[in-house]
Amino acid sequence: MIGLVIVSHSAKLAEGVRELAAQMAGDEVGISQAGGLPDDAQALGTDAFKILSAIEEVWCEDGVLLLMDVGSSVMSAEIALEMLPEQQRRKCKLSNAPLVEGAIVAALHASLGEPLQSVNAVAEAALSTPKLANTG
Amino acid sequence: MGQEITTSQLRRWLLAYAARIIENEAHLTELDTAIGDADHGVNMRRGMGKLQERLKEEKQSDNVSSFLRSVAMTLISGIGGAAGPLYGTFFLRAATSPTNGSSIDLVQLTQMFRYGLDGLQQRGKAQADDKTMIDTIQPAVEAMEAALAAHQSPAVILAAARQAAHLGMKHTIEIEARKGRASYLGPHSIGHQDPGATSAYFLFETAAEVFAKTGTD
Numbered sequence: 153m154i155g156l157v158i159v160s161h162s163a164k165l166a167e168g169v170r171e172l173a174a175q176m177a178g179d180e181v182g183i184s185q186a187g188g189l190p191d192d193a194q195a196l197g198t199d200a201f202k203i204l205s206a207i208e209e210v211w212c213e214d215g216v217l218l219l220m221d222v223g224s225s226v227m228s229a230e231i232a233l234e235m236l237p238e239q240q241r242r243k244c245k246l247s248n249a250p251l252v253e254g255a256i257v258a259a260l261h262a263s264l265g266e267p268l269q270s271v272n273a274v275a276e277a278a279l280s281t282p283k284l285a286n287t288g
Numbered sequence: 289m290g291q292e293i294t295t296s297q298l299r300r301w302l303l304a305y306a307a308r309i310i311e312n313e314a315h316l317t318e319l320d321t322a323i324g325d326a327d328h329g330v331n332m333r334r335g336m337g338k339l340q341e342r343l344k345e346e347k348q349s350d351n352v353s354s355f356l357r358s359v360a361m362t363l364i365s366g367i368g369g370a371a372g373p374l375y376g377t378f379f380l381r382a383a384t385s386p387t388n389g390s391s392i393d394l395v396q397l398t399q400m401f402r403y404g405l406d407g408l409q410q411r412g413k414a415q416a417d418d419k420t421m422i423d424t425i426q427p428a429v430e431a432m433e434a435a436l437a438a439h440q441s442p443a444v445i446l447a448a449a450r451q452a453a454h455l456g457m458k459h460t461i462e463i464e465a466r467k468g469r470a471s472y473l474g475p476h477s478i479g480h481q482d483p484g485a486t487s488a489y490f491l492f493e494t495a496a497e498v499f500a501k502t503g504t505d
Binding site for chain 1: 412
């Protein structure tokens, strides 16, 4: 079963998204979060080392999917992956999914035991799922 | 090109850079308030504080590559904001450039900046004229390469880098942002100098000041 990492500029947002996703997944899926800066929980920002420990926290051989919010969270996540040993890096994936919808969908599919690539595919598909369907 | 820049001179350069950024915190904040999220001054000051602590520690490696790598690690975690991964990547990649162990010559200094620039472009996906730090660093590196090819003296090479960096920084006033938070403003970003291009300019300003003196060391 794959693990999930929630990356956000805000520690509060990361924790909130983790909470929403965990509700879908039950206790079996490892979901960790890396939100905000290391020394100051209030300061907004992302930190590659925090992301690295979040990956290690939920590490498993099936792989780890990372979901990011905006801007530099992607760059910080890339640096975190570069710091991993090659055999771990190959099993980590940065998702293009929207953070909230993607995390919920990914948690659900991860809990069904689906492999990394398919979990990411459904999470990314959340980008094109209309929020306001059938309301017109 | 006989002149060698030692690790302790690189350290002196980065201490000068940190001090220059801290002096200019209000200026960077002002620039980032106009077209960004007003955090560049604070973030850079935080990172430079960490860098000063790191550089003032007793134990310092005299190996150029490990020195640059430790600078990168400090900045990745210390700056916060988009500048953290960007400056971090710049020095992380610079650390992989060729050295003579505990020193570099002017050719290698130029390569160090070139490696950093290439890493920065890969990480941030920015091109020239996107109104980013690339607009300062790319012309500076190109000016150094041209001055080296023309067999100029170290002082001329460093002055050329500083001048090109300065022109590049000023050029960001005229162009529209296509990367980073300022790109949300579109044409409204024209008329404002880019904060990242400004903090990057100080790299070359302080390099020219510090390394120009190293010939007599």
